Amino acid sequence: MxxxxxxxxxxxxxxxxxxxxxxxxxxxxxxxxxxxxxxxxxxxxxxxxxxxxxxxxxxxSLGMQLKAPGRFPLPRVCIGQGNCKLGRTDPQEIAGRMVARFAGREIRPKLKIGVSACIFSCSGATVKDIGVVATKKGFDLYVGGKGGVHPRPGRRVLKEVSEERLLQAVQEVVDFHQARTPKKQRMARLIDDPDFPYPEAV
Ligand code: SF4
The missing domain is CATH 3.30.70 (Alpha-Beta Plaits)
Structure with a gap:
């Protein structure tokens, strides 16, 4: 069968x-x-x-979406504020706003996203293609992290920014990935491209 x-x-x-x-x-x-x-x-x-x-x-029929090529990847989140005493934000809300921003858009495969509500990064945000970490003063954004055969941490490209600035930057890096990806690829292959919008670690 x-x-x-x-x-x-x-x-x-x-x-x-x-x-x-x-x-x-x-x-x-x-x-x-x-x-x-x-x-x-x-x-x-x-x-x-x-x-x-x-x-x-x-x-x-229950209103659930199924995994399919081109669908924006749901961020992996930590349990966050309200359920963990170290949480500085509710990662469910951040993830929801991120997903809403890409609603209806076709996205090239292979991106993995993580959102963590504090610097302990239990969702693995610092080793994701796109990682969000909440800090005392705002949000840090990491890009280009990955696991697998050749694991590498993401590059921190924004530090202690507002949620709106964070979401704008996520959109920029996803747009870049989309423009430079014929079929599928991890963000790690793109972050050293001379035109990558966030070339410097901060
Ligand atoms: S990342 Fe921080 S807030 Fe989230 S579960 Fe881990 S320790 Fe708690």
Whole structure:
């Protein structure tokens, strides 16, 4: 039997109860495996190809988006203010505003984004293509971080800026990535381009 997998995008890693219930029901019916991804999404493994469209529709009918090429990546977030005493902001809100800014836009694949509510960076923001870290005085922005075979930390390109300035800069670097990426690539390949909008570490 041919199988595939289906990834349900969970904004800020929050799993609505009705989605959890539907995943449980479908997994029991079709003998699926539920996997929680590094990017805080819900992935169903071992989905029979013949049932995949029907299962996708089940989640779409709950208002959920599914992972697909060209979709703006949901930021991975830490638990943040209200749930962690060190949190200086609510990363769910920052991530939500970032995603809203790119609503309806086609984005070239491979970008990973992290938002952390303090300098401990539990979401891994400093090793993401785009990383946001809240500090005492505002937001720091990191770009070009990555894991994998050749891991590297991101370059801090903005320090202690306002949320609006932060979101504007995120848009600039995503636009640059979009303009310079024929198919897909990590931001790390672009940050030393002479035209990259934030060439200096701060
Ligand atoms: S990054 Fe800071 S605020 Fe967020 S969970 Fe970690 S320690 Fe708490």
């Amino acid at each position: 041919n199988t595939t997998n289906i990834t349900v995008l969970l904004p800020a890693g929050r799993l609505p109860l009705e989605v959890m219930a539907r995943a449980l029901k479908l997994s029991r019916e079709h003998d699926l495996t539920v996997y929680l991804t590094n990017e805080q999404n819900l992935r169903l493994l071992d989905v029979p190809e013949a049932k995949a469209e029907e299962i996708r529709q089940e989640f779409s």
